Amino acid sequence: MIIVLKRGTTQDQIDAFSQQFIDRGLTVNSWHGTHETVLGLLGDTSVIDIEYVQAQPIVYKVQRVQEPYKMANRKFHPDDTVITLPGGQTIGDGSLTLIAGPCSVETEDQICEVASRVKASGAQFLRGGAFKPRTSPYSFQGLGTTGLDLLKEARAKTGLPIVTEIMSVAHLDLFRDVDIIQVGARNMQNFELLKQLGKMDKPILLKRGLANTLEEFLMSAEYIMSGGNERVILCERGIRTFETFTRNTLDISAVPILKKLSHLPVVIDPSHAAGIPWLVEPLSMAAIAAGADGLIIEVHNNPAKALSDGAQCLTPDQFDALAKKLNTAHQALKAL
Amino acid sequence: MIIVLKRGTTQDQIDAFSQQFIDRGLTVNSWHGTHETVLGLLGDTSVIDIEYVQAQPIVYKVQRVQEPYKMANRKFHPDDTVITLPGGQTIGDGSLTLIAGPCSVETEDQICEVASRVKASGAQFLRGGAFKPRTSPYSFQGLGTTGLDLLKEARAKTGLPIVTEIMSVAHLDLFRDVDIIQVGARNMQNFELLKQLGKMDKPILLKRGLANTLEEFLMSAEYIMSGGNERVILCERGIRTFETFTRNTLDISAVPILKKLSHLPVVIDPSHAAGIPWLVEPLSMAAIAAGADGLIIEVHNNPAKALSDGAQCLTPDQFDALAKKLNTAHQALKAL
Amino acid sequence: MIIVLKRGTTQDQIDAFSQQFIDRGLTVNSWHGTHETVLGLLGDTSVIDIEYVQAQPIVYKVQRVQEPYKMANRKFHPDDTVITLPGGQTIGDGSLTLIAGPCSVETEDQICEVASRVKASGAQFLRGGAFKPRTSPYSFQGLGTTGLDLLKEARAKTGLPIVTEIMSVAHLDLFRDVDIIQVGARNMQNFELLKQLGKMDKPILLKRGLANTLEEFLMSAEYIMSGGNERVILCERGIRTFETFTRNTLDISAVPILKKLSHLPVVIDPSHAAGIPWLVEPLSMAAIAAGADGLIIEVHNNPAKALSDGAQCLTPDQFDALAKKLNTAHQALKAL
């Protein structure tokens, strides 16, 4: 951490200020220019609160040199994290993981049909929303516990592990039999929820917030990991920009950057990023070419009747064609 | 709601599609151009899920004409909502409401001293964080229930009602004796929390999310109001943009727009919007000139020792000078 | 174009308002709801100024149904535009076009060495800046006409056509012997320059502005095309967002969207989008997978000595390895 002090700071002030870092086991270097004095803190600065430092009246600017995340940091954990489910499904081992299913669970027929169809197309996981975050209180809010039960039925019939979103710490008990718990973009900084998920023995699929930086994203992963649960899957699903043609803007650079900064697996959600079904294929192709470990894709057996987000769903037939293409492309690109 | 259909849609498809809106009590008008057919839905379209409409294979574009919020909408509630506390404090009645206090509650001495100082300067409410949303799990997370107790002590000593942030539905019981419950920007779309707050008999100070539109902001207010709690205070606290000089960009236009679209009171948080103490005064002045009902300002008796966000705090002396200036300016501008 | 009128508009006002569109050859349909009257304009509405309509006191909202661009619109020009240079090089014909070279032309040795190296690696075009748009007046501004001369020398030696940026209408004559004229992101809405380029018989590589929507981008292409020059190449090079890890955020969705909306070729500039050399490869791979017609990549024989933007340059060896990989990937993906 580098700290530029304001002009006119006295040596006594510098000494007093430096001492508190020395007391916490850090080394403090300094140099004195014509106008500024600059301090350099060496050691484990992740314990230092940068805002506390910024608040000091003698401080002009402060900048981290080290990343503020540790458990999610590839520097301290060079090997890729591979997440393996009891049924043998994997994420992060170099294979292409496909997670597919409807935005919302609606009926037994719907979820079971979609589940069997996406399984036949090669998906390893079934996704489906039981608790739905909706902008309007007047929109369909999901089937809740009934939706979770229907997901489990579909799992029983197909063997596909289920991925579904949690929206409240009050629902934690309901999710103990879910295979992968998803945290939605709007809850990426619901820190109380993250802390509780840190105590669970379940993989967590953490979606990036609409307007959160990659560093903030990794800090939210760090919340879960520092609680003891190191099985976090990072999911980029589009960020909010000025562009209005798409619902969000897929940040494709997030894939190689997250893979470099962190050892955690990275999946892409092309359905929510675009909100347009004909963009799902090219964005999925781009994601695997950029190095993503997997994709999470919305599939509905009747998109026009979908109770939420149908606009971006593929039909099972469309998903089948896409899955074939993606798997072939993944093999071809891996061989390069 | 106006729906543009895709080229090639047949009359049978149009009839079937229209019927479902007619069944819900709406009137459907249509016209047929050389290329497009356009439908106009008349009646209470807030019950229609725009994403459902968008998902229909025959739909090309859809646009709302009416706002999707009702209880927060000034059209249906022309008079300003005035929030009055049992102690007589008000928000939204044309007076200038000042809410002041530290980012975090730290010690009894700290919160009581700040409380008595800001009261002496004319603040009507004491703010202070007991549960703190922090980007890093390694940063100070607030004193929790102890912090709430210290706030109540400061209230007992000064008579100032307290405003403090809730971060989890699991903490609802702890907040029953808080005067105004704050929802932070990161939880603006924590819908499960909003639903629970809709059942409480407390004013809610709802902060706008970092990257949420004003319509989304009003929809979150609508979540609380549709649950039965109509006492919502809207708080603009800066949005995320490309500019890096300030932590966030204060959207000053939010004040007149929210006042026009909604009957709810609007306050501004200049401390978080900027993250820079010398910007608090000009932004506060701009806020009252633009018509804000109040301000929420961070004050700490020792900013350099603040455990969080000290960088943006004013000292009690600075706040005293500012409060005098703001009250004088408010009187002068009101007289115009 | 759909126009929602304000409540209380009289029939006389509607008639007078409608007449001016009828006079311009459009058909006007209308319907009357309980609160609103809606007009639908049918015919070629691209001649209607949407801001003029919005300004009418009786107008509440207005929305285009048709795109405002015509010559760039795939609806009116279904076949892909293929740009062919006299030397046989092509862009937009399904092959992968590689444009490579240094950010700035610096010396004869530099540009000739880079040119021969990138040609050997399979690049079909040489890029290099002679006039450089720099944020600071104190930064190196490019060699100007000397730089153009050096580019032509490198072209003479290698046979590679040259691509270089124009910054001013005052320089038009200097660019008559350039093969492809580039318009930089900062000049995407320098409309006087676009008009002049519309009169030239040269392909124009038009870069998207940092904060311009795709529709605005296509409208800038329309400026050039409506002047008579239909050979425009669209280049996505990253947009400005809140993310700070990369210099800009590559909008990968721009590739499939522009290819669908327009018939013009689309190339990606991964060097400027990221500003980080290790991101050039994954972003290039993503661009091809998403359907880009080509890539424009910065290569310098000594990045550490580059007088501008060296931070994002590849060495010729790195480019050689990348070009091989990209060509193989392009073949493999095309075969799917």
Added chain:
Amino acid sequence: MIIVLKRGTTQDQIDAFSQQFIDRGLTVNSWHGTHETVLGLLGDTSVIDIEYVQAQPIVYKVQRVQEPYKMANRKFHPDDTVITLPGGQTIGDGSLTLIAGPCSVETEDQICEVASRVKASGAQFLRGGAFKPRTSPYSFQGLGTTGLDLLKEARAKTGLPIVTEIMSVAHLDLFRDVDIIQVGARNMQNFELLKQLGKMDKPILLKRGLANTLEEFLMSAEYIMSGGNERVILCERGIRTFETFTRNTLDISAVPILKKLSHLPVVIDPSHAAGIPWLVEPLSMAAIAAGADGLIIEVHNNPAKALSDGAQCLTPDQFDALAKKLNTAHQALKAL
């Protein structure tokens, strides 16, 4: 300037790297941590190209401590710049400057009537566009030289100095008789134009680009000033964000920040920032309260017939009422 070197950099590399800064008159300090070596450059670092430094293979991170602008920097020019016109009008002397007029000059009657009306209401300057930057080539592009002639006629009749926008270096000669030359947001980084304006003996009203940081804005002012023309007026006119209710988002913080960083006068354009006439008053009030030196406001004698941007125009009567209110408010706030 602080430079963090990559791990593994050798002392020889450090020495060679440091020498080039020493050769340019700077002092280089260094310290060596367990992992990183940090260099501090002292002296006038504005001559150092930060991108060149970033490009060095041994460099990990680099950060400026000093601002890169000098002539626009208040540190080197503590007194406010006051711009005085031959007719005695001033900008930046503590008074409130009002610049008003139509978006586009359309007819002699229009511009002369608006000019006499806004003069009567207390405006000191007449604005009006002769060359108009329009997104679409099919929109009205302004009257060009005829428009300039009409502006001069209006000036002759009213005595109001004229402010109008230049769009091309090819038009420089046409602007020699204009009182203040405006550079529009889209041309803020048209560096060739800025350089030419730096040679003129005219005040330049420079608008901030839609997606440019305040530092980039000041660097564009520096382009003009470093050419010899120090009379630059900074104009904030809204930035592009995700919010869709307003055309742009007025960055009100820009006023106090620019006033602190620079000595140049700052004016606000509330008409373009919002694009909505009923927002012009509250945003103007906010601008004055935040410390703006002036306002530039669109006024048209018949907004519904305005050929461009009529949607945001005030009528002369509305402007008259607003000007009275603004002048009274300015007096009241100044007295605080």
